[in-house]
Amino acid sequence: MRNPFQYGRELAPADLVDRQEEIATCVRTVQNRERLFLIGPRRYGKTSILKAASETLHGQGAIVFRYSVEAYPTIEMLVSRLVADATEKLAGGREKASEKVRKFFARLRPEVTFNVTERSWSATLGVSSGTPHEQTQLLVDGLAGVERLAAEASAPVGIMLDEFQHLIELGGRSAEGQLRSAVQQHASLGYIFAGSKTRMLIEMTTEASRPFYRLGERLFVGPVPRADFHGFLHHGFVRAGFKVGEGALEGVLDLAEEVPYNVQMLAHACWNELALGRRGATLTVAVVRQVLERVVRQDDPFYTQVWNLLTSAQQKALIAVVREKGQNLHSSRVLRESGLSQPTMQRALAALKSRDLIREEERLGQTRLRLEDPFFGTWLALLGHT
Numbered sequence: 001m002r003n004p005f006q007y008g009r010e011l012a013p014a015d016l017v018d019r020q021e022e023i024a025t026c027v028r029t030v031q032n033r034e035r036l037f038l039i040g041p042r043r044y045g046k047t048s049i050l051k052a053a054s055e056t057l058h059g060q061g062a063i064v065f066r067y068s069v070e071a072y073p074t075i076e077m078l079v080s081r082l083v084a085d086a087t088e089k090l091a092g093g094r095e096k097a098s099e100k101v102r103k104f105f106a107r108l109r110p111e112v113t114f115n116v117t118e119r120s121w122s123a124t125l126g127v128s129s130g131t132p133h134e135q136t137q138l139l140v141d142g143l144a145g146v147e148r149l150a151a152e153a154s155a156p157v158g159i160m161l162d163e164f165q166h167l168i169e170l171g172g173r174s175a176e177g178q179l180r181s182a183v184q185q186h187a188s189l190g191y192i193f194a195g196s197k198t199r200m201l202i203e204m205t206t207e208a209s210r211p212f213y214r215l216g217e218r219l220f221v222g223p224v225p226r227a228d229f230h231g232f233l234h235h236g237f238v239r240a241g242f243k244v245g246e247g248a249l250e251g252v253l254d255l256a257e258e259v260p261y262n263v264q265m266l267a268h269a270c271w272n273e274l275a276l277g278r279r280g281a282t283l284t285v286a287v288v289r290q291v292l293e294r295v296v297r298q299d300d301p302f303y304t305q306v307w308n309l310l311t312s313a314q315q316k317a318l319i320a321v322v323r324e325k326g327q328n329l330h331s332s333r334v335l336r337e338s339g340l341s342q343p344t345m346q347r348a349l350a351a352l353k354s355r356d357l358i359r360e361e362e363r364l365g366q367t368r369l370r371l372e373d374p375f376f377g378t379w380l381a382l383l384g385h386t
Contacts, residue, residue: 001239001240003268003271003272003275004235004236004239004240004271005233005236005264005265005267005268005271006264006268007261007264007265007268008261008265010047010048010051011045011048011051011052012051012052013052013055013056015048016045016048016049016052017224017228017229017232017260018224018225018228018229018232019045019048019049019052019224022038022049022219022221023049023052023053023056025217025219026038026049026050026053026160026192027053027056027057027060029158029190029191029192029216029217030053030057030062030064030156030157030158030190030192031057031060031062031156031190032190033156033186033187033188033189033190034190034191034216034217035183035190035191035192035193035215035216035217036190036191036192036193036216036217036218036219037164037192037193037194037195037201037205037212037215037216037217037218037219038050038192038193038194038195038219038221039194039195039198039201039202039205039218039219039220039221040196040198040220040221040222041196041198041221041259041359041361041372042196042261042356042372043259043260043261043262043372043373044221044222044223044259044260044261045221045260045261046162046194046196046221047068047162047194049221050066050160050162050192050194051066053160053192054066054158054160057156057158061155062155062156062157062158063089063090063150063153063155063156063157063158064157064158064159064160065082065085065086065089065146065157065158065159065160066159066160066162067081067082067160067161067162068162068163069161069162069163069164069166069167070162070163070166074135074170075135075136075138075139075167075170075171076125076129076135076138078139079108079125079138079139079141079142080110080122080123080124080125081123082142082143082146083101083105083108083110083112083123083125083142083145084112084120084121084122084123085121086101086145086146086149087101087112087121087123088120088121090146090149090150090152090153090157091104091149094114097112097114097121098112100149101123101145104145104148104149105141105142105145107127107141107144108125108126108127108138108141108142108145109125109126109127110123110124110125110126111123111124111126112124125138132170132171132172132174132175133171133172133174133175133178135170135171136167136170136171136172136174136175136178136179137178139167139171139179140178140179140181140182143159143182143183143186143189144182144186146159146189147185147186147187147188147189150188150189151187151188153188156190157188157189157190158189158190158191158192159189159190159191159192160191160192160194161191161192161193161194162194162195163194163195163196164193164194164195164201165195165196165197165200165201165204167179168200168204176204176210176211176212177211179211179212180211180212180215181211183215184215191216193216198220198359198360199360205218222363223258223259223260224258224260224263226253226258229253229258229260229263230249230250230253233249233252233253233263233267234249236267236271237270237271237274237283240271240274240275241281242271242274242281242282242283243281243282243283244282244283245282245283245284245285247285248283248284248285248287248288249283251285251288251289252266252267252270252288255288255289255292255374255378256374256375257370257371257374259374262373262374262375265295265375266288266291266292266295269291269292269294269295270283270287270288270291273287273291274287292375292378293378293382295375296375296378296379296382297382299375299379300379303376303379306357306376310352311348311351313340313344313345313347313348314348314351314352316338316339316340316348317329317338317340317345317348317349317352318352318357318358318380319338319380319385319386320334320337320338320340320345321349321352321358321369321370321371322371322377322380322381322385322386323386325368326358326361326368326369326370327366327368327369329345329349329369330342330345330346349369356372357371357372357373357376358370358371358372359372
């Protein structure tokens with residue numbers, strides 16, 4: 001029987017837990033040619049939500065262009081891919097495509113070619129760009145060309161940009177204004193901007209002085225409701241004929257800190273362990289803990305490398321985050337126990353954030369720091385640091 005707990009890839013809609021509302025909102029955004037900011041930490045399933053929404057839209061006849069911005073070293077490479085995909089999906093047959101693309105993307109002066117063997121399009125831009133401003137202008141012109149093509153399409157057309165904040169990191173602060181001035185004029189495209197730098201995106205969309213202020217709706221991707229995840233886990237184990245001991249599923253959720261990726265990863269490993277029959281066919285708290293320890297030990301080279309790249313102050317700050325559950329890190333007690341001054345602690349935490357090792361979580365009126373990967377905390381505990 002196939003292991004029902006999947007991770008490490010874009011999940012199919014059937015593998016997602018309680019994300020129907022988020023998927024429906026993404027679908028509606030494209031159908032209505034609106035704008036949506038999908039905001040949430042890494043490992044919470046934003047990419048899978050976009051995949052499920054794009055599949056739903058495709059089934060309804062819509063046309064969706066979906067990209068992970070981080071997959072493109074330069075904005076120019078992203079725009080080239082966008083032009084090639086627009087040629088395939090919106091420009092009509094091969095006879096008319098080249099002429100149409102040169103007309104609608106005139107400022108980019110693109111050359112598009114069709115590979116008969118692979119049956120795919122590629123594009124090369126005929127303009128050069130060096131500065132971040134010029135790079136962003138390429139994207140502005142590319143989106144304008146897609147808008148013109150979409151205006152002639154009979155079906156809804158949407159653009160989904162995952163890890164959207166990377167565009168701002170590549171294009172600089174002025175990229176916000178450049179992109180807003182373009183996107184707000186487009187009436188034939190629906191846009192979904194997804195990102196994991198939650199504080200950065202919240203500031204971009206809520207501060208009145210920022211260009212993206214009130215450009216579109218915001219949707220925050222948070223933890224899956226615990227009861228829903230509990231039911232999903234129980235069904236996955238019981239359906240395979242395994243028994244579930246008292247507190248075992250709560251242990252999975254607690255040790256993974258309810259981060260969807262980590263919950264699926266730990267449940268996957270536990271399911272495989274039971275399938276081997278080494279400890280019978282019952283999931284217990286002891287089995288969950290033993291499996292987690294083995295998973296963490298398997299990733300020891302990765303965690304060791306990350307750990308050794310940190311300065312002593314950053315290591316001490318990271319240990320404090322885990323010990324104190326991300327709260328009161330600037331208190332005199334925590335600073336004294338960590339052996340750090342307040343300025344040093346502040347700089348160390350900022351460095352850990354920039355390395356995507358920790359993040360701020362704001363819930364129920366409180367703010368705390370959390371590990372991006374909760375299993376890193378388990379690794380620290382195995383070393384006796386916490």
